[in-house]
Amino acid sequence: MVKRIYILLSFIFVGICKVHTQPAIGQWRDYYAFNDARELSISGSKLYCAVANGYFTYDTENGELNKYTTVSGLSEVDITALSAIPQKQITLVGYKSGNIDLVYENTKRVVSLPFIKDKPMLGSKCINHFYYFSSLVYVSTDFGLVVIDPDRLEVKDTYFIVENAGTLKVNRLVAWNGKFWAATSQGVYSASTNDPLLISYERWSREQFFTDPAAECRGVTADETHLLALEKVGGNDILWMNSGSGWVEVDRPFDETLGVSIGFQKIAAFSSNAIQKYSLQGEKLELVSSYLFGGTPKVADCIPLENNALAVADEFNGLVIISPTDHSVHTPTGPFSNKFFHIDASANMVVAASGAYDAAFGNFWNPFIAHTFSDGRWSYYADWFNHDAVRVKADPRNPNVFFVASWGGGLYKLNSGTLAEHYNPDNSTLQSVFPGQPYCRIAGMDIDPKGNLWVANSEVPNPISVLTAHGVWKSFPYYSAIGTSRIISLTVSPSGIIWLALARDNGLFALSPGNDVEASSDDIYLKFRPRDANGNLFSNEVTALAFDRDGYLWLGTNQGVLVSYNPHRVLQGETSFQKIKIPDVVEGLAVYLLETEEVTCIDVDGGNRKWFGTAKSGVYLFSADGTKQIHHFNTKNSPLPSNTILSIKAHPVTGEVFIATDKGLIAYRSNASEPANTFDKVYAFPNPVRPNYSGVITIAGLMDNSVVKITDIAGNIVYETRSNGGLATWDGKNRNGQRVATGVYLIFCSDSKGEQAAVTKLLFVK
Numbered sequence: 001m002v003k004r005i006y007i008l009l010s011f012i013f014v015g016i017c018k019v020h021t022q023p024a025i026g027q028w029r030d031y032y033a034f035n036d037a038r039e040l041s042i043s044g045s046k047l048y049c050a051v052a053n054g055y056f057t058y059d060t061e062n063g064e065l066n067k068y069t070t071v072s073g074l075s076e077v078d079i080t081a082l083s084a085i086p087q088k089q090i091t092l093v094g095y096k097s098g099n100i101d102l103v104y105e106n107t108k109r110v111v112s113l114p115f116i117k118d119k120p121m122l123g124s125k126c127i128n129h130f131y132y133f134s135s136l137v138y139v140s141t142d143f144g145l146v147v148i149d150p151d152r153l154e155v156k157d158t159y160f161i162v163e164n165a166g167t168l169k170v171n172r173l174v175a176w177n178g179k180f181w182a183a184t185s186q187g188v189y190s191a192s193t194n195d196p197l198l199i200s201y202e203r204w205s206r207e208q209f210f211t212d213p214a215a216e217c218r219g220v221t222a223d224e225t226h227l228l229a230l231e232k233v234g235g236n237d238i239l240w241m242n243s244g245s246g247w248v249e250v251d252r253p254f255d256e257t258l259g260v261s262i263g264f265q266k267i268a269a270f271s272s273n274a275i276q277k278y279s280l281q282g283e284k285l286e287l288v289s290s291y292l293f294g295g296t297p298k299v300a301d302c303i304p305l306e307n308n309a310l311a312v313a314d315e316f317n318g319l320v321i322i323s324p325t326d327h328s329v330h331t332p333t334g335p336f337s338n339k340f341f342h343i344d345a346s347a348n349m350v351v352a353a354s355g356a357y358d359a360a361f362g363n364f365w366n367p368f369i370a371h372t373f374s375d376g377r378w379s380y381y382a383d384w385f386n387h388d389a390v391r392v393k394a395d396p397r398n399p400n401v402f403f404v405a406s407w408g409g410g411l412y413k414l415n416s417g418t419l420a421e422h423y424n425p426d427n428s429t430l431q432s433v434f435p436g437q438p439y440c441r442i443a444g445m446d447i448d449p450k451g452n453l454w455v456a457n458s459e460v461p462n463p464i465s466v467l468t469a470h471g472v473w474k475s476f477p478y479y480s481a482i483g484t485s486r487i488i489s490l491t492v493s494p495s496g497i498i499w500l501a502l503a504r505d506n507g508l509f510a511l512s513p514g515n516d517v518e519a520s521s522d523d524i525y526l527k528f529r530p531r532d533a534n535g536n537l538f539s540n541e542v543t544a545l546a547f548d549r550d551g552y553l554w555l556g557t558n559q560g561v562l563v564s565y566n567p568h569r570v571l572q573g574e575t576s577f578q579k580i581k582i583p584d585v586v587e588g589l590a591v592y593l594l595e596t597e598e599v600t601c602i603d604v605d606g607g608n609r610k611w612f613g614t615a616k617s618g619v620y621l622f623s624a625d626g627t628k629q630i631h632h633f634n635t636k637n638s639p640l641p642s643n644t645i646l647s648i649k650a651h652p653v654t655g656e657v658f659i660a661t662d663k664g665l666i667a668y669r670s671n672a673s674e675p676a677n678t679f680d681k682v683y684a685f686p687n688p689v690r691p692n693y694s695g696v697i698t699i700a701g702l703m704d705n706s707v708v709k710i711t712d713i714a715g716n717i718v719y720e721t722r723s724n725g726g727l728a729t730w731d732g733k734n735r736n737g738q739r740v741a742t743g744v745y746l747i748f749c750s751d752s753k754g755e756q757a758a759v760t761k762l763l764f765v766k
Helices: 567-572
Strands: 028-031 039-043 046-051 054-059 065-068 079-085 090-095 100-104 110-113 127-133 136-141 145-149 154-159 170-176 179-184 187-192 217-222 227-231 238-242 247-251 259-263 266-270 275-278 284-288 299-305 309-314 318-322 327-329 342-345 350-353 367-374 377-387 389-394 401-408 410-415 418-423 440-447 453-457 464-467 473-476 487-492 498-502 508-512 524-528 542-547 553-557 560-564 581-586 589-592 599-604 610-614 619-622 629-633 645-650 656-661 664-669 683-685 697-700 707-712 717-722 728-730 743-750 757-764
Touching: 039 079, 039 299, 039 309, 046 079, 046 309, 046 318, 054 079, 079 127, 090 127, 136 179, 170 217, 179 227, 187 217, 217 259, 227 259, 247 275, 266 299, 275 299, 275 309, 342 389, 342 645, 342 656, 350 389, 350 401, 350 656, 367 389, 367 401, 367 410, 377 401, 377 410, 377 418, 389 440, 410 440, 453 487, 487 542, 498 542, 508 567, 524 567, 542 599, 553 599, 560 599, 599 645, 610 645, 683 757, 717 728
Parallel strands: 127 170, 259 299, 440 487
Antiparallel strands: 028 664, 039 046, 046 054, 054 065, 079 090, 090 100, 100 110, 127 136, 136 145, 136 170, 145 154, 170 179, 179 187, 179 217, 217 227, 227 238, 238 247, 259 266, 266 275, 275 284, 299 309, 309 318, 318 327, 342 350, 350 367, 367 377, 389 401, 401 410, 401 440, 410 418, 440 453, 453 464, 464 473, 487 498, 498 508, 508 524, 542 553, 553 560, 581 589, 599 610, 610 619, 619 629, 645 656, 656 664, 683 697, 697 728, 707 717, 707 743, 743 757
């Protein structure tokens, strides 16, 4: 018997009137910086620009930009070399690790060649340059030259060009006038391109034209009739040219000349902040030392273009095109940098802190920068006179307001990404580690249910301050009670208790400020280390803490995870903790949640599931009770740029999980979001579902644990599920595992108590 749901429709459905274009569940998105350009390559009208975490292309004819990252299939980050090979329709990407990726232009397929990376040897394997010659790719590395056959995807030879198979850093290689010319850390080496025994160091000879033949050659480059080499010397470096009649000194352009390039009848030598152009006869032409749009170049690479233009890989602006009349930036949108230490999100925006402190709580001295992501666009607030933004906190009363903590510069209040207030010892109860000096270190902050902002002020006599909802500052002199100067974080429980995570093995500090936060007479506080129900002390060092949707307290430690189911009893001394036992891993062997991992951060998503970041093993997602692993993402099975996770935050509306690593920011679209209070904004996406779409369909805007039933227009139920917080998903198949037919489908939603309901529509095209 077919079960049916009947509903009287008071309208005639004529189409889907609203299309939501959101990423599908399970999709990754990179949020990498693309302004930190480091190397250029050119193929026809297309420029290829490498950055730390990927590369992008810019077509000078139509202005099209395309980016390539780990999300696109690149194997890793820390790119050190990039070369487009139009003869093979491939792009070569080299990494600091020694790994090489081949990206096929037509299909965008990526093939990884880990031969060098996996080679058992001491020392650096960094890839410095690719050179295509006679159907082979010559790879310059920190230890020598490697020859790769791009058709057979194999290593053909390795050239150690000094005796005893010694390692020698090769910066670049070029073929000219029947010879290979290698720019190395100990001069220029050459050998015949026709020599079949280049594997022997005796076939390579060091050229003697440098003023010091053993001086580093920063680079070699050539066109059909000119060969150029750059000698590193004390003082201004020397640019040499060979036009077939021997070597001549062209110029001594800069004290630290980084490289030289040739093309379109021009030569360009560049330092980190200037570019000197020359004619092919060595005549000095214009010097570029500033941009027309303002600022000084920060040059990593430069190549001449047609019409007397230059392409610049700028470490601050990305790709800059310099023409005689205009200087323009052509870079994909992204954050200012890949430095992310902590993130938080509201319904309107994501904000990230881009500073850091080290294991000894010393500054990294990164400029104070708070990144803001809203409406698909990145912006940032910077205070160049302060350092190290380390924590952010969204104001639940205003989704446009964030507080940003500095490790030395006090506390900032941002409204829509602009500065609203800057709190420091001069205008608040916050204190400096060294009175009168800029060492006001804020370890964390949170907002209690009454709207009071609580601030942890590290290494000072009054380590806790509060900015009341009425705008009054008050500090609490509990340094002696806390017993340590180093505070990791501050979190407010759902019941209003202030929790501090303390550094090393100092445990936790809990404070109840009573009914009047401005009075100390009713304060109750307790410092303690986590114990189990029998009073046995855990040796774990607390590294992170979070309260879930049930009010339970989850602790990240250097040895896994602890949980307390009665944290509200802490000030009565009755709070206990326990490890989470993972069932049925190995029969007879107790295995506990992440017990071998250092947990660095915890976030609870809208479905009450737990996201754990670790120091070395990537990201874990566990069920609400912590007993079932749902996902484990690392650099081997996902686009994560690193396994060192610094912060995690699930977006309350979209369910996109933002993951801050020590190599940059990336996000995963999960199947949970914060639940809605009503069914006012229920919708499904993608809508319509087109024939070429094979991902899951998402129903959003749901209440917590909603019952979702999907029927065809006749009322036949094809699928039924419950939501994770505010989201539910459907794979587009019926109960028999078959893809449903073309048609309109109705999605019925009701809350867990059956008190509220809603219906939305979905067009499915098979």
